[in-house]
Amino acid sequence: MTTALPTPGTGAPAGSDATPRDLPATDDHMPAAASTGHDAGPRHPAMPSSDGDTVPNPGDGAADAAVESGAGEASVERDRPVAATAVSEPEPPAAPQSLPGEPGEWRGAVLVTGTDTGVGKTIATAAIAAAAQGAGLRVAVIKPGQTGTATGDPADAEVIARLAGPDTVRTLASFPDPLAPLAAARVAGLEPIELYSVVDEIRAEADKHDLVLIEGAGGLLVPMGLRPSGEPWTVADLAVTLDAKAVVVARAGLGTLNHTALTLEALDRRGVPARIVIGSWPAAPELVHWTNLTDLVPHLAGAIPDGAGAIDPGVFRRSASGWLTPTLYGVLDDWRTWAEEL
Numbered sequence: 363m364t365t366a367l368p369t370p371g372t373g374a375p376a377g378s379d380a381t382p383r384d385l386p387a388t389d390d391h392m393p394a395a396a397s398t399g400h401d402a403g404p405r406h407p408a409m410p411s412s413d414g415d416t417v418p419n420p421g422d423g424a425a426d427a428a429v430e431s432g433a434g435e436a437s438v439e440r441d442r443p444v445a446a447t448a449v450s451e452p453e454p455p456a457a458p459q460s461l462p463g464e465p466g467e468w469r470g471a472v473l474v475t476g477t478d479t480g481v482g483k484t485i486a487t488a489a490i491a492a493a494a495q496g497a498g499l500r501v502a503v504i505k506p507g508q509t510g511t512a513t514g515d516p517a518d519a520e521v522i523a524r525l526a527g528p529d530t531v532r533t534l535a536s537f538p539d540p541l542a543p544l545a546a547a548r549v550a551g552l553e554p555i556e557l558y559s560v561v562d563e564i565r566a567e568a569d570k571h572d573l574v575l576i577e578g579a580g581g582l583l584v585p586m587g588l589r590p591s592g593e594p595w596t597v598a599d600l601a602v603t604l605d606a607k608a609v610v611v612a613r614a615g616l617g618t619l620n621h622t623a624l625t626l627e628a629l630d631r632r633g634v635p636a637r638i639v640i641g642s643w644p645a646a647p648e649l650v651h652w653t654n655l656t657d658l659v660p661h662l663a664g665a666i667p668d669g670a671g672a673i674d675p676g677v678f679r680r681s682a683s684g685w686l687t688p689t690l691y692g693v694l695d696d697w698r699t700w701a702e703e704l
């Protein structure tokens with residue numbers, strides 16, 4: 363496998379030598395990858411079951427599709443060369459790579475940005491907040507700039523409060539038009555958001571909480587407001603100033619590898635450690651979703667199932683840990699098993 367995605371912390375491309383395909387499963391209580399298959403027992407001890415009281419894991423819908431297409435067999439015998447014509451046999455994702463910045467380090471300020479607007483940052487933020495709260499952390503969520511308040515859509519903070527119920531949810535500035543925050547301030551004749559006022563607010567919340575999730579607006583380099591010097595600032599600047607880590611919420615479908623690589627590269631050159639969460643994993647994944655998953659796995663820390671934003675908040679909170687890896691307070695610690703149980 364080759365990929366243009368940079369390896370976190372190095373900026374180097376993760377080539378075939380760097381893929382985790384041959385790494386052992388990282389958790390003793392997970393079944394070894396080679397011994398897993400359709401009848402390989404429970405998915406994960408702490409995964410929610412699909413008994414109507416919880417939401418299936420992202421793999422569940424995929425499971426049906428892949429079983430129908432015979433992909434399970436290919437998964438079990440992963441070392442067998444895949445025939446060029448076997449388009450219905452997607453390559454199984456490999457086990458997670460061992461990367462710096464694992465559990466315990468994702469505390470304090472964590473920026474949730476995305477490869478674009480509308481990629482599922484709000485739902486992913488809610489899921490991370492719910493999982494972290496479930497792990498016993500005190501969690502705050504901050505939305506520095508909410509735009510589009512005149513559209514009648516619920517504000518992101520409202521959605522997160524309803525779904526996850528973190529200890530604190532705050533919106534620092536709101537603007538009526540659905541534009542980037544700096545442009546929205548300009549057209550409304552309102553004061554643009556000032557970088558250091560946001561930094562101060564977040565630091566104050568970090569003193570009172572274990573984890574402060576900061577949901578950006580749109581993607582990483584969207585102009586958020588103005589510095590005291592009059593220069594525009596972005597959430598990338600915010601992450602650097604706060605020494606924060608970043609979660610990049612990405613789409614599952616075609617185009618995501620380029621958008622994700624661009625975003626990871628921009629974070630890497632600023633020295634911001636980052637992980638990816640897929641914002642909306644389809645119930646019936648196609649080949650492109652599986653190949654994208656394979657390429658994103660070295661950086662992946664979660665995948666939120668499509669439809670998660672519409673479910674009952676109690677079910678959302680019970681299910682969230684099953685969508686995220688331990689880095690983000692979840693229990694999804696073996697992508698290989700996740701995919702091979704198809």
Ligand SMILES: Nc1ncnc2c1ncn2[C@@H]1O[C@H](COP(=O)(O)OP(=O)(O)OP(=O)(O)O)[C@@H](O)[C@H]1O
Nearest residue numbers: 479480481482483484485580642667668669670671
């Ligand atoms: N996993 C999901 N389940 C259900 N709906 C989703 C999911 N992910 C995203 N959506 C829906 O897709 C739309 C865009 O998602 P969302 O508002 O979370 O994007 P965003 O990245 O937060 O955008 P913004 O830049 O405006 O903050 C919303 O209508 C949301 O409800």
Ligand SMILES: [Mg+2]
Nearest residue numbers: 483484518577
């Ligand atoms: Mg949002």
